[in-house]
Amino acid sequence: MDRPPTAEAEVAAELSGLRPDLAPRYAAALPGARSAVLTRLWRALAHEPLPWVTGREPGRDHLTLRLADGRLLSGPRADPYATAAYVTEVRLGGVAYDDPARLMTALRVPHGGGFAAELGHSAASLALSRAAREPVSRDWPTHDWEWEQRVVDGHPFHPNCRSRPGFSVAEQLAYGPEHRPVVRLGLVPVPAGECLVSGVWPDELRDGERLLIPVHPWQAAHVLKRSCERELPARPLMSLRTLALPCGPHVKTSLSARLTSSVRDISVGSVAASAALSAFAETLAARTDGLLHVTRTLGAATPDSPELAAVLRESPAVYAGPGERVVPVAALATTGLPGSPGWTAEFARLALTVGLRLLESGVALEAHGQNLLVVLSASGAPLRLVYRDLADIRVGPTRLARHGVALPDGLPARILTDEETALRRKLFGSLVAGSLAATAGSAAALRAALDTAVRDLPRTPDLAALCERPLPAKALTLMRLSPGSSGDQWAELPNPLVSQVN
Template sequence: MHRPPTAEAELADELAAVRPGLVPGYAAALPGARAAVLTRLWRGLAHEPLPWLAGREPVRDGLVLRLSDGRRLSGPRPDPYATDPYVTVVRLGEVAYDDPARLMTDLAVPHAAGFAAELGHSVASLALSRAGQRGGPRPWPGCDWEWEQRVVDGHPFHPTCRSRPGFSVAEQLAYGPEHGPVVELGLVPVPAQACLVTGVWPDWLRDGRRVVVPVHPWQAAHVLKRTCEERLAAHPLMSLRTLALPGGPHVKTALSARLTSSVRDISLPSVAASAVLSGFGQVLADRSEGLLHVTRTLGAAAAGTADLAAVLRESPQVYAAAGERVVPVAALATTALPRSPAWLAAFARLALTAGLRLLELGVALEAHGQNLLVVLSAAGEPMRLVYRDLADIRVSPARLARHGIPVPELPARMVTDDERALRRKLFGSLVAGALAGTAGSRAALGQALRTAVRDLLRTSDLTALRDDPLPAKALTLMRMSPAGGDLWTELPNPLHESPN
């Protein structure tokens, strides 16, 4: 039976045509990329409420999953907080699989085919991302965008961590931050009366009575179907659609492509609410007792559609004093800092103190490794935090009222008094995301958290964090659910001792 070419082979053919010098590095990176994606997939299979799984059976040297049709899938003992690729092979019956896409294809469960294609693309793109990397020690970056471009593997726990459907190899090399490109943003003038603008849109992005909207070149070519005569050089950050202007602000552009889980457009309600959210962010920063800065949104504009919109946001670097560095939490793993248990505990204490303080006030941050940054002293000690992009926070009017904080006019999806939803948002992003991705294992994360919580103010939220299973997004289930939206699972609490 003839099988269609795999994503790995298709990418290899494209790469040979556009950058033949990377072909050997790409081929060498494929086994490690398969293991990295398979490790992420095994996390989902081992811990998420997948409807076609009938049960899970721990065994002496691993875990056996029983499928509803009677088949058995076996693999190593899962560590839901591990970032090193410890899963190299799993077995469906007696057949061994080292390729997550082939495994998902042969599982043949509902919606497996589309997810298998995403997994194949994730492996191939991850190998491409790793192919051009230079080994050995690297100096600490001097620019904010250089930190962002050190994050090569993408999301530490998402099985489609590098899936970029709709991007050719040439486009990945031209726009992917890990490849270190300079991206030429297009500049599209729009009549002011046809444009929604909030905040202060700068004069250098105006042309008489027209508002000039920066547009990502992929968006211009594939969605807007237009060329842009004027361009603006910028450095892509880890989110790919947000870019740093040299010496200036960050520009968040609309990018109507599915990256990891979401289509990255900028909705009109988010543009309309951006100034209010930015002002609210400063209220939160003032209430954080000096632990947290929130980057300001300078201005936002949308030309009547989510396909042509942009947000200007100040660089987190403005919150660094002399000798300090501001580092995205996702980039911490590229340094030696988290390898010290004392450093990791200090960072966990800082992050939990700030996060729980805001949660008590009534705001649950989505503090994952991309949104959350840490200010380091010249000696590398964690001093303060910086948070960017308030678009996905959750706000409790009841909690705000208890603390005398007026409730701003926010999109309805952000507002809830449901304590479970509030805790899911913070704990799922901060503990199961940012801190877990920095620690790299259940043992390291548990040790850091047990040290950190000793000094924290006792609240009902802290009690829930200490006693309950840890909520996390069910990333595999979400990709296999046609309805879309956030779905959740519960992970073993890292504060509890790991079973033998």
């Protein structure tokens, strides 16, 4: 029986017809893309609580995993905070694998077949992204979307860093931010009386008694199955479904595709809560002595459908002063600044100061490299933080009350929790094991940055938990292999501070 073509072969075939000039660069990029995805997968195999990994036997420079079926899987010693690809192959039962999709297939674990297909798409799409990238200019970008489009490799730790199932090569080139396109958003007219609106919907997106709701062209073609007579040009940001409009604001659109891990629809509940969340966040930001800005949600609208909804919010660039730049944390690596240990420690101190202060007050940010931005001075010093997208924060009512902060009406019940473990996991998993780890780029660099950063911080119970316990991180691979489970699942990573702080 003939085997179906791999994702890599499918992309190569499409690319030869669409962009034959990119075909050789795509082929050359494939080995590095496989290694990048395999490195992320090896991190998961080494550290996540996967039920079919029954033992882990570290050596001086290698790691051996004992599987439930008796086979052994071996590879290099795993650095849970490394962002550079360092795994070129692993050996399963004595057979070498350099392809993450083939490895996952060979493991023969529950739900592994579907995940293997996603890994194949991830490696192929990553190679496509790398094939089309341009050299990074030494000059810092002028526009906010230019910073976003510098991020080529996607999520620094998720094996599905570039998985885009359902997107053809033509659609990836037309919509992927790393390909630097202009996207023509459709404008769907809906009678205002049929829409749920939160905040203020702008006049420029109205047509008499109808609201014009921006829709991503992929969504219009594949989900809504309709054409749009009116369009609006926009620049895609790193989340792909969020775009910068010519007039300045950013618009988040519904996208019923599984990117990385999640289907990117906008729930009706999140539209309803957007104004209340935005006002609440402004109140909290005022408690940080000017160290944090939260982008305001300007308006949100939906005709009671998660498949057609949009959220308008400020561009983070509005919080830049003269000579300053607002840079997504995920794009910091393109500045060269994290190459300085002193700079990374200074950034870590700023981020931890803000994050821990809000956590003490009762709010845990989802401060990963896409949501968190840093305001840089003209010389590159980290001055302040900007946070965007409040949909996945966690709020502790008891902590809020302790600090005299009223819990506003209208917040979604799913974000409310007094469980300290849940609050700490949300912040530490996204900020420390996410943003700071990815900025540092290795366990050794993260240890050095944190060791310096925590010295002058107030010794709160939250800081003690950060310094003395394993670091929580989302078990991203376990979650993809557990389709019947809802909610986040967690891994515990070695804490570089455990031996550094008394």
